[in-house]
Amino acid sequence: MAFGSLFLVAYWSFVSAPPGGTPFPNADKVEHALAYLVTTLLFILAGVWRPVRGPGRFAWALPWIVAGAVAAGGLVEIGQSFTATRRPDVLDWLADSVGVALAVLVIRTLKGRFSEDR
Secondary structure: OHHHHHHHHHHHHHOOOOOOOOOOOOHHHHHHHHHHHHHHHHHHHHHHEEOOOEEOOOHHHHHHHHHHHHHHHHHHHHHHOOOOOOOOOHHHHHHHHHHHHHHHHHHHHHHHHOOOOO
C-alpha cells in the first residue's frame, strides 16, 4: 500500500491532476498535505512501528523516511518546473512538509495510546 500511495502521488504530481477539481481556494494545499500524510504514515506503519506489535523491521528508519518525504516533496516541485502542464510552488512543498509532520504526530499519538506501559 505504501508504494501504491507513492505511485499515485508521483502520478498526480507529473502526469494527471487528482480527481475532483478544486472545490475551494487553495484546496490543492490540503490535497498536498493529505497525500504526504497518508504516504508517510503508510511507510512508517510498514516498517518502523506497528500498533500492538511494536517496532518494525526498520525501526531505525523514521528520520530517513521523514527526510526522504520532505526531500521528495521539494524534488517534485523542482521537477514540475520542467513540465509544460505543472507549475512549481514553494507553498506546495510547505504543505507536503506539514503532511509529513502530521504523520509523525499521528504515529507518536498512536505509540502513546498503544504503549505497553498502560
